[in-house]
Amino acid sequence: MSKLIAALIAGLFAAGAYAQNPPGASSQEQVITNTKPQDRAQDKVDARPQGQVKKQGGDEPKSAQSDAIGTGKSAATGQARVDAREKKNPNKAPAKQGGTPDSPGAK
Structure with missing residues (x-):
């Protein structure tokens, strides 16, 4: 019984190896597709x-994904709003960038 199982397993391995590639042909030699769209x-x-x-690209980002500010219409609109705000209140100091001033870690 064990010899039969061993022979069956060996046969399955041989069949699997044969199914992978026909004898004498490697996967590099076989054409994957030879259809008209593939030829075109x-x-x-x-x-x-x-x-x-x-x-080679310079140091200026050319796409919106790599640019934090943006280069399109929305960036121009935002900059126009900043300019209008500064024009309206010329003596006002710009806001500080940072966290909440009342938090204990901010001092």
Whole structure:
């Protein structure tokens, strides 16, 4: 009985190994897809100009995700509000950045 189970397990391992790749072919040699859309996509990739490297970005953020203030319409509106507030009260000191002044850790 144990020899039968051992032979069955060995057979399952052999069948599993055969199902992975046909003999004589590696996974790198097999074409994943050879459909028309895949061919068009590959032609599009091959048609891109080679050797051009994007210019390295400077220290100014170019996207809203990496910019804490923002670069769009909302940032301009906010800055306009700040300018109007400062124009209305020119002698008022700007607010301090920080926590609650009455808390014991603030002193």
